[in-house]
Amino acid sequence: MTDTTQNAAGAMDERLRQVSIWKKLLNRPELGAVAGTVLVFVFFGLVAANSGMFSSKGIITFLEVSAQLGILAVFASLLMIAGEFDLSVGSMIGFAGVAIAIPAAVWGVPIWLAIIFAFVLAVLVGYVNGLIVVRSGLPSFIVTLAGLFILRGLTIGLTREITGRTQVSGLKQLSEGDPIAWLFAGDWFGFLFANNPTVNGIPASIFWWLALTALATWVLLRTPFGNWIFASGGDKLAARNVGVPVNSVKILLFIGTACAATLFAAIQVLDAGSADTNRGLLKEFEAIIAVVIGGTLLTGGYGSAIGAAFGALIFGTVQMGIFFTGVNTDWFKVFVGVMMLIAVLFNNYVRKKVTEAR
Template sequence: MSVTTSPDIRSGKDLDTSPDERLRKVSVLNKLLSRPELGSISGAILVFAFFIIVAGDSGMFSPDGIMNWSTVSAQLGIIAIAACLLMISGEFDLSIGSMIGFAGMMIAIPSIYWGWPVWSSIIFAFTLALSIGFLIGYIVVRTGLPSFIVSLAFLFILRGLTIALSIMFTNRTIVGGVREAAEGDLLAAAFGGKIGGWFFEWLATQGWIATYRDGAPIVEGIPMVIVWWLLLALVCSWILLRTKYGNWIFATGGDAKAAKNVGVPTDRVKISLFMFTAFCATVLAACQVFEFGSAAADRGLLKEFEAIIAVVIGGALLTGGYGSVIGACFGALIFGVVQMGIYFSGIDSDWFRVFLGAMLLAAVMFNNVIRKRVTEAR
């Protein structure tokens, strides 16, 4: 009786030695290219190098110069973070800019004309903003209408409400006196104060930073808008990359129907993110109101488009499912450095908008090339 053995048993030469696809190593280059924030970090390095050469002697990189472009970056960065999370989920919110002006007026009018304590006006503004954010998200998920259209409608609604209500209650579109009303208010200090003043005083005594004639440091502290930016960047980046909710955001933007079929609450995710964009817009509004001491009906004009550009520069795809909070922050940093760099270098400020359009086009093209390359590598 003969025993027939399979070719695999008779000879090791006949074994299938092709590498397992699951164990294939990914090159370091492909790992870097797969990171959404690669383009924005590279762009930031180039922008810094350019202005160090062009405006290095103008005071742009002195302590007060650094604080100037950091503040501008932070103002955009706060709303760019919210816009980034929403775009990763596959949606847009064009009402962010109008919400900034609306929330600012909702802080100023009750405080100055209705006699409310400033802290209650702040809570009132946040409550209204979150309610409107919920309404926008609810309309989007219930009707199936594109968020672009729904939020565009609220862009005009909020801007019109801001102007109409400010005229109705104050007969003007700029409301001042908020800084005086906010003196001693702890909640107002969380948005309009500064921290680290003692550190800059110590630097001044050591002669490491410039001072005024009375010996006070030219930099009094770090504005709270920068603190909010850094805090939101850390928290939101951790949520996006390390939590189940972050996975839900990516899944919702990647394929909402498939995500819903496996139990992801896509509707709740989208509504909560629309509320978060309203929250961040109100944070920025409060910081601006207490920094300038006034609210204006035209605050936040075109900020929604700047936030989207910062997010795209940061590596997010317009189709959703891909992006990075850190990348969006670097996109906002590029904005701040360029905007103040143009001022310090003496270049005509009209070129700033040209730069924004060019950066948007370059970022979209770069992201498209990188996405194709990574997809082919896989």
């Protein structure tokens, strides 16, 4: 009798093997992305050491690119862990951009109100995307692919209808003195770079990226909602049977990706001072690549927001690194494609390791 009790407690079971630290590390989804980041930095550290890539200015440049993608990727990772995709985020960026720019530049609405308006639209778009997916049971791939075309078409159509062009500019002056514009386009902690005339400060997007990654990770690992995200992506029927509101979880995450796209748009529009109907093109795929490099499984149920943030860092660093090394940037896409393939192969290997009985 004592035997079984001890076995039940799991303390004395002679059949238990010690799990090595290496195996435990392999079980972390973000391992590949962290290792990849180290590799990328070592590579460019050797190749582009004297190109200015690792000056303050250079670092801020590639961090900013990574940060903007990272904002999208973090929310895309949450949605992917819950078992769904959002291919409409790229188009949502363009849509949100003009949703900020047209009211502000054409109708004279204050910037802060225009930004709120864009976020309200984002909540609506995310809600509709999510509702169609959970109600119809269709793959989100198809539903949001439709969204990709509808939103891009609406963006181009409405902008040309209202302004006669496909660009809206003049937001730089309008955002001056605005109470919330600095949240998106400002450079923070400028005093740190007082001696460096090329740097105004750290772009706000970098702080958003870090804060949202931390927030998403906390939600995933420390809150019931995070548990429900994993459960929804793991086995939605089982999750629903035990009372997890799977549909609400998914709809909320679709709203999340649409809002991330809108944040991305607000940052770019206020930074550039203009909106373009073509903004955000292919960003949905870049976000998915970052998420996959970050170790999240396309099938859902397994993944990490930190991994997605590292995936975005790799993406941004390579993109800017190739620029700094002077290699023809045409090769960038080859590199990204190969990297994604390696990441998927690696993840596949990890999944088998994790799945097999130990």
